[in-house]
Amino acid sequence: xxxxxxxxxxxxxxxxxxxxxxxxxxxxxxxxxxxxxxxxxxxxxxxxxxxxxxxxxxxxxxxxxxxxxxxxxxxxxxxxxxxxxxxxxxxxxxxxxxxxxxxxxxxxxxxxxxxxxxxxxxxxxxxxxxxxxxxxxxxxxxxxxxxxxxxxxxxxxxxxxxxxxxxxxxxxxxxxxxxxxxxxxxxxxxxxxxxxxxxxxxxxxxxxxxxxxxxxxxxxxxxxxxxxxxxxxxxxxxxxxxxxxxxxxxxxxxxxxxxxxxxxxxxxxxxxxxxxxxxxxxxxxxxxxxxxxxxxxxxxxxxxxxxxxxxxxxxxxxxxxxxxxxxxxxxxxxxxxxxxxxxxxxxxxxxxxxxxxxxxxxxxxxxxxxxxxxxxxxxxxxxxxxxxxxxxxxxxxxxxxxxxxxxxxxxxxxxxxxxxxxxxxxxxxxxxx
Numbered sequence: 001x002x003x004x005x006x007x008x009x010x011x012x013x014x015x016x017x018x019x020x021x022x023x024x025x026x027x028x029x030x031x032x033x034x035x036x037x038x039x040x041x042x043x044x045x046x047x048x049x050x051x052x053x054x055x056x057x058x059x060x061x062x063x064x065x066x067x068x069x070x071x072x073x074x075x076x077x078x079x080x081x082x083x084x085x086x087x088x089x090x091x092x093x094x095x096x097x098x099x100x101x102x103x104x105x106x107x108x109x110x111x112x113x114x115x116x117x118x119x120x121x122x123x124x125x126x127x128x129x130x131x132x133x134x135x136x137x138x139x140x141x142x143x144x145x146x147x148x149x150x151x152x153x154x155x156x157x158x159x160x161x162x163x164x165x166x167x168x169x170x171x172x173x174x175x176x177x178x179x180x181x182x183x184x185x186x187x188x189x190x191x192x193x194x195x196x197x198x199x200x201x202x203x204x205x206x207x208x209x210x211x212x213x214x215x216x217x218x219x220x221x222x223x224x225x226x227x228x229x230x231x232x233x234x235x236x237x238x239x240x241x242x243x244x245x246x247x248x249x250x251x252x253x254x255x256x257x258x259x260x261x262x263x264x265x266x267x268x269x270x271x272x273x274x275x276x277x278x279x280x281x282x283x284x285x286x287x288x289x290x291x292x293x294x295x296x297x298x299x300x301x302x303x304x305x306x307x308x309x310x311x312x313x314x315x316x317x318x319x320x321x322x323x324x325x326x327x328x329x330x331x332x333x334x335x336x337x338x339x340x341x342x343x344x345x346x347x348x349x350x351x352x353x354x355x356x357x358x359x360x361x362x363x364x365x366x367x368x369x370x371x372x373x374x375x376x377x378x379x380x381x382x383x384x385x386x387x388x389x390x391x392x393x394x395x396x397x398x399x400x401x402x403x404x405x406x407x408x409x410x411x412x413x414x415x416x417x418x419x420x421x422x423x424x425x426x427x428x429x430x431x432x433x
Contacts, residue, residue, distance in 0.1 A: 005296075006106075006298075007108070007296045007297070008104065010104045011071070011074050011103050011105075012100070012101075012102050013070050013071060013074055013100070013102075013103065014099070014100050015066055015070050017097065017098050019066065020093075023062050024062050027062055027065070032047065035050060035053075035054070037049065037053065063091070063099075066099060067101060067103075082106065083108050083300055083301065084300030086105035087104045088102070088103050090102040106300055109296050109352070110295070111295050111356055112295075113353075113356055114292045118418065118419050119288050119292075119417075120288075120418070120419045121284050121285050121288070121415075121421070122281070122423040123277060123418075123421070124423045125274075126270060126273030126274050126276075126277050128265075128266045128267075128270045132266075136269060137261075137265065144251070145239050145240060145242070146239075147237040147239055147240070148237065148238050148240055149235060149236070150237060152202055152203045152204070153236065154200050154201065154202050155200060155201050156185070156199065157185050157186035157199060158185065158186055159184075159236050159237075160182050160183070160184050161182065161198050161235075162180060162182050162233070162237060163181060163231050163233055163234055164178065164179050164181075164232045165178050165229055166178075166229065167230075168228045169227070170226050170227035172221070173221075176221070176222070176229075182237065183198065185199055186199075191211055191213070193209065193210070193211040193212065194211065197231070198231065198233065201233045204233065205232075207230075207231055208229065209228070210228050244258065246258050248261075278415060286414075287346075289350065293349065293353060295349070297345050297348050301348045302345055302348060303335055306334060306335055306337075309340065309344065309347075314327070354407055354411070358407075358409070363406060363410050364406060365401075365409070370401055370402050370405065373401050373405065374388055374392060374401065
């Protein structure tokens with residue numbers, strides 16, 4: 001065995017003449033039984049003719065039978081854990097001689113684990129104060145707000161103007177047209193041009209005006225353009241927030257009074273912040289774990305991770321409505337991108353190290369944990385649990401669920417055994433001179 005570099009190894013293997021001749025005989029016999037040659041009944045053509053007529057097929061089949069068999073045998077003898085597929089070169093295959101070939105391949109890296117318990121990580125217990133609860137209650141009131149019609153009068157800032165709107169210039173193709181839309185005048189969600197031009201108009205009045213849209217506007221049809229509109233005011237509405245009392249709390253759910261609602265909100269905010277803070281700490285622990293260990297990563301793992309990252313990005317783009325089929329990716333160039341490779345290497349190292357930790361600490365996904373997750377997904381998709389489980393067993397999703405649960409449990413283990421230190425407060429911005 002020869003070590004090349006990193007995780008790359010090579011083996012030069014020689015197969016004895018006796019094994020080559022025995023396998024060749026079996027291949028010739030198999031072809032002879034099926035061969036249809038002029039002048040001979042099926043299976044009766046002489047071996048000499050079979051060897052001559054089907055020389056290329058015989059050679060290919062013998063190689064396909066012997067090379068994997070002896071390569072696997074050598075791997076076991078050398079106790080090597082190959083990843084990916086080998087590259088076979090320097091094949092020496094001549095009648096009456098041993099079969100020689102060279103195989104280059106990658107093996108899983110040997111990782112010498114450092115101490116992973118007690119890693120230091122910044123972490124502070126979250127809190128949920130009265131101001132946080134007030135803000136969440138205000139959001140709930142907004143969601144439960146009603147809109148009442150207001151007697152005709154000139155529009156004012158703060159009003160909700162009901163208008164019909166149609167573009168009369170500045171756009172390509174079909175005009176922008178809405179028979180009825182509501183705009184909150186003066187609100188940050190409303191473009192200033194609308195608030196300025198509609199203020200002072202009364203129901204029944206109309207006006208033409210221009211609106212300059214920013215370059216980063218959501219609609220591609222309007223982004224960066226100045227559009228002329230014709231607007232007609234159809235009405236005025238006033239937002240009415242529900243009164244903040246015990247009845248409001250009861251309407252939102254199984255709460256006896258406002259105090260119970262506020263306590264539920266406090267617990268919800270705390271849980272959200274705790275989850276976010278712990279996730280941030282776990283990410284930092286993984287980074288520390290990777291920094292602590294130096295070992296080579298097989299190229300096949302790097303390329304697989306780069307491809308996974310890019311395909312995830314493409315799926316995200318497709319979900320946003322982009323036609324990714326028009327993108328012509330140069331995969332060779334992508335695979336050589338240093339930034340992509342750097343991220344992929346760290347992600348692969350993190351995965352391998354977490355697997356090592358889970359192995360050492362006997363952390364596994366229990367069957368009931370996997371079943372609960374399958375049941376959750378089945379409820380979400382409104383499908384029978386049994387049908388979802390069968391599908392997941394076939395497409396490999398069940399294994400991925402188990403792997404995800406194992407990883408989460410391993411991260412929880414690292415977090416529980418970490419040394420938490422208070423997070424440094426954010427630096428105050430420097431004052432100008």
